Amino acid sequence: MTITAKHSPAPWSYRVSENCPDVWEIIADFCESPIAEVPRWQDEDGSDSEEAEANAAIMTAAPVLLEALLLAQGALNTAPRFRVGDTDSYRIAATVDKAIAMATAA
Numbered sequence: 001m002t003i004t005a006k007h008s009p010a011p012w013s014y015r016v017s018e019n020c021p022d023v024w025e026i027i028a029d030f031c032e033s034p035i036a037e038v039p040r041w042q043d044e045d046g047s048d049s050e051e052a053e054a055n056a057a058i059m060t061a062a063p064v065l066l067e068a069l070l071l072a073q074g075a076l077n078t079a080p081r082f083r084v085g086d087t088d089s090y091r092i093a094a095t096v097d098k099a100i101a102m103a104t105a106a
Contacts (some may be wrong), residue, residue: 006104008035010063014056016040024056066103072096 008028016031017023017037025034038056041049076093 007066010067012060012063014038014060024052026056026059062103066100069096069100069103072088072099 009030011029012035013027013029014024015027016026017034017040020041023040024040026036026038027033028035036059038059039052040056041050042051073093073096076089076096079089082089
């Protein structure tokens with residue numbers, strides 16, 4: 001299966017919004033306008049919440065993660081079934097397929 005990317009090209013990064021300091025802006029590096037925003041909150045001590053920043057970080061990794069999943073899908077679909085710990089390559093491939101479908105709205 002060939003997936004044509006519909007998302008903004010990578011790489012993506014994030015930054016604190018200049019207009020609203022309570023928001024992380026997700027930026028596609030080719031463009032200055034944010035492609036998404038993530039709520040930014042602070043812990044009681046005033047430091048950035050690790051969870052909020054982790055949410056922004058995983059969003060910026062999305063294009064690279066999708067590319068990795070597509071590579072894994074290709075490898076799993078061409079290899080014979082094999083054991084992996086308590087599971088096997090078919091179950092892993094099914095999980096990879098589900099993640100790709102969610103990421104591409106397929």
